[in-house]
Amino acid sequence: MSALLEMRNISKTFPGVKALENVNLEVHSGEIHAIVGENGAGKSTLMKVLSGVYPKGEYGGQIFFDGQEREFRNIRDSEKLGIIIIHQELALVPLLSIAENMFLGNEPAKGGVIHWPETFSRTRALLKKVGLNEAPATLVTNIGVGKQQLVEIAKALAKQVRLLILDEPTASLNESDSEALLNLLLEFKAQGITSILISHKLNEISKVADRITVLRDGSTVETMDCHKETISEDRIIKNMVGRAMEDRYPARVPNIGEEIFSIEDWQVFHEFHAGRRVIKGVNVNVRRGEIVGIAGLMGSGRTELAMSVFGRSYGRNISGRVKLDGREIDVSTVEKAVKNGLAYVTEDRKHYGLVLDDTIKNNITLASLGQISRRGVIDEVREIGVANDYRKKLNIRSPNVFQKTVNLSGGNQQKVVLSKWLFSNPKILILDEPTRGIDVGAKYEIYTIMNSLANEGRGVLVISSEMPELLGICDRIYVMNEGAIVGEMLAKDGSQENIMRAIMRAGAAA
Numbered sequence: 001m002s003a004l005l006e007m008r009n010i011s012k013t014f015p016g017v018k019a020l021e022n023v024n025l026e027v028h029s030g031e032i033h034a035i036v037g038e039n040g041a042g043k044s045t046l047m048k049v050l051s052g053v054y055p056k057g058e059y060g061g062q063i064f065f066d067g068q069e070r071e072f073r074n075i076r077d078s079e080k081l082g083i084i085i086i087h088q089e090l091a092l093v094p095l096l097s098i099a100e101n102m103f104l105g106n107e108p109a110k111g112g113v114i115h116w117p118e119t120f121s122r123t124r125a126l127l128k129k130v131g132l133n134e135a136p137a138t139l140v141t142n143i144g145v146g147k148q149q150l151v152e153i154a155k156a157l158a159k160q161v162r163l164l165i166l167d168e169p170t171a172s173l174n175e176s177d178s179e180a181l182l183n184l185l186l187e188f189k190a191q192g193i194t195s196i197l198i199s200h201k202l203n204e205i206s207k208v209a210d211r212i213t214v215l216r217d218g219s220t221v222e223t224m225d226c227h228k229e230t231i232s233e234d235r236i237i238k239n240m241v242g243r244a245m246e247d248r249y250p251a252r253v254p255n256i257g258e259e260i261f262s263i264e265d266w267q268v269f270h271e272f273h274a275g276r277r278v279i280k281g282v283n284v285n286v287r288r289g290e291i292v293g294i295a296g297l298m299g300s301g302r303t304e305l306a307m308s309v310f311g312r313s314y315g316r317n318i319s320g321r322v323k324l325d326g327r328e329i330d331v332s333t334v335e336k337a338v339k340n341g342l343a344y345v346t347e348d349r350k351h352y353g354l355v356l357d358d359t360i361k362n363n364i365t366l367a368s369l370g371q372i373s374r375r376g377v378i379d380e381v382r383e384i385g386v387a388n389d390y391r392k393k394l395n396i397r398s399p400n401v402f403q404k405t406v407n408l409s410g411g412n413q414q415k416v417v418l419s420k421w422l423f424s425n426p427k428i429l430i431l432d433e434p435t436r437g438i439d440v441g442a443k444y445e446i447y448t449i450m451n452s453l454a455n456e457g458r459g460v461l462v463i464s465s466e467m468p469e470l471l472g473i474c475d476r477i478y479v480m481n482e483g484a485i486v487g488e489m490l491a492k493d494g495s496q497e498n499i500m501r502a503i504m505r506a507g508a509a510a
């Protein structure tokens with residue numbers, strides 16, 4: 001196979017950060033090339049260099065595409081050659097329709113007027129190619145993340161793609177949507193489209209990649225050929241983190257006591273459709289020292305449950321009781337929920353979790369200013385100490401705690417959100433997809449923290465779409481479907497099949 005793309009000695013620095021140092025990457029025509037590496041290793045930055053987000057002059061090294069050296073000044077330049085990037089954070093406009101998003105800035109027009117029939121019929125054809133069964137007029141906000149991802153890909157197809165770059169496309173997708181997306185990549189490959197896939201889900205990589213390049217600390221470690229030899233996940237991990245990892249989950253010896261937390265008869269109605277019941281009489285409890293999981297498919301109501309409990313951040317006409325140590329507590333606002341011992345680590349860090357324009361330090365202490373203040377004045381030295389502590393403990397990659405979080409890699413942003421809530425010293429910690437976009441090594445660190453929180457006698461409630469993760473870290477698991485609890489099992493008796501069966505059974509009964 002010939003090289004479609006060659007990146008030679010690519011270097012890129014940000015103030016105080018050497019993000020890439022002499023990185024080499026060669027992508028063959030027609031292959032699926034995976035790029036893996038820890039959070040902050042430089043994967044997204046490398047792809048931004050490739051696609052012209054960082055133009056010539058802002059990086060060192062050379063890019064060859066189709067055998068010719070290229071110097072892109074912007075994204076349009078790389079798109080003209082068919083290099084299309086789908087970024088880690090989706091870029092669709094929520095309040096526009098699928099069709100409008102599809103041709104934004106590129107609308108089929110006649111005499112300066114958008115030609116809607118053509119826009120719609122072309123959209124329909126593209127949606128068909130990616131297997132998405134939605135009307136072109138549907139607003140993007142009304143479809144789930146999985147489908148939005150497919151719209152992004154359909155949009156790439158509209159542009160005559162030759163090299164499709166997907167930066168963690170399945171991070172927020174459930175198993176079946178992920179599988180569909182990977183199959184789509186394989187289909188594209190059959191049609192001769194080359195892709196670059198960045199993912200922290202190593203099982204997916206093993207499934208579709210022809211070759212795998214590992215980045216570590218801004219440098220290329222190795223490119224492995226999956227057709228020449230079998231590449232085990234352990235080998236990939238070793239390359240990524242620089243050492244072998246014996247286990248994915250830390251050993252856990254639970255010490256479970258009496259019930260400390262419960263949500264009782266919880267009912268929530270939809271924020272906009274007053275008649276739609278989103279949470280239907282849910283009962284959930286957590287005992288001292290216990291890690292409890294909530295499994296379910298995307299859209300099963302798990303996030304709505306957590307958010308409605310956490311200061312009514314979601315929903316209306318909420319009814320039911322929340323109890324801590326047997327006494328009902330007031331969780332009617334976020335302030336009250338926090339004061340009464342709850343913390344909630346959101347799945348949507350961009351919207352709810354972080355003040356992007358502020359520093360790591362300020363984000364970490366934001367929910368607990370009382371702890372670092374004396375007579376209402378913030379003790380800056382203490383604050384810096386606390387932030388540094390968490391930076392070390394969770395291995396947040398940044399030169400110091402004064403970096404704005406907007407400049408952190410996706411995984412490192414998540415670690416800041418987690419630090420913020422750990423520092424609030426909660427009695428009950430609710431985690432919503434806590435390891436989304438987090439590398440294997442850092443996942444282990446997060447599991448270890450969950451374990452020690454539980455061992456300190458706190459309760460941990462964790463929502464995750466990754467069933468192996470729930471089975472690996474929880475003591476007990478609830479299964480949720482369509483806003484109701486439809487199953488409950490001890491993790492040691494559980495399996496992915498058991499969880500799926502509970503969901504299916506509930507689906508069939510309804």
Ligand SMILES: Nc1ncnc2c1ncn2[C@@H]1O[C@H](COP(=O)(O)OP(=O)(O)OP(=O)(O)O)[C@@H](O)[C@H]1O
Pocket residue numbers: 014015017018019037038039040041042043044045046088397398407408409410411412437
């Ligand atoms: N605009 C920026 N300003 C300053 N530093 C940046 C900027 N963008 C990225 N960095 C830094 O460059 C390094 C590489 O980041 P990058 O986003 O490429 O990592 P990544 O491998 O994609 O990680 P993840 O798996 O978490 O997405 C990180 O240390 C990050 O903090």
Ligand SMILES: [Mg+2]
Pocket residue numbers: 043044045088167409410
């Ligand atoms: Mg990234």
